[in-house]
Amino acid sequence: MLNPKEYFKQLDATLTVMELDDEVAATCSGGAAPVSLYEDINYGGAVNNIYGNDDNLDNALRGSGWNNRTSSIVIREGTWTIFEDSGYKGRSKVLGPGRYPNPEAFGLRNDSLTAIRRL
Numbered sequence: 001m002l003n004p005k006e007y008f009k010q011l012d013a014t015l016t017v018m019e020l021d022d023e024v025a026a027t028c029s030g031g032a033a034p035v036s037l038y039e040d041i042n043y044g045g046a047v048n049n050i051y052g053n054d055d056n057l058d059n060a061l062r063g064s065g066w067n068n069r070t071s072s073i074v075i076r077e078g079t080w081t082i083f084e085d086s087g088y089k090g091r092s093k094v095l096g097p098g099r100y101p102n103p104e105a106f107g108l109r110n111d112s113l114t115a116i117r118r119l
Helices: 004-028
Strands: 035-040 044-050 072-075 080-085 089-095 098-100 115-118
Touching: none
Parallel strands: none
Antiparallel strands: 035 044, 035 072, 072 098, 080 089, 080 115
């Protein structure tokens, strides 16, 4: 029997693997990413394609470095919650498929998006 600390450590590792499995499956399907985050308003600048949940867009494991960089969003499928803080915390907004050309359109401050989770 695992003590509580060991149990939660193992649970965290399992959830990380599950999230990576979702991303790999989506990437291998050949389809467009369900969500694209853009560095600049009106879909300009660098783009970060999102295939699954990410509780910290600056996560070194994924190498995204996208914490507090998003200024526009395209959601192609699904309903997603975006968050201002890592760990799915802080101000949040629920978004469905659509184009959000600026922060006012998606409801958070500019360059404040830190986490995203599919509902």
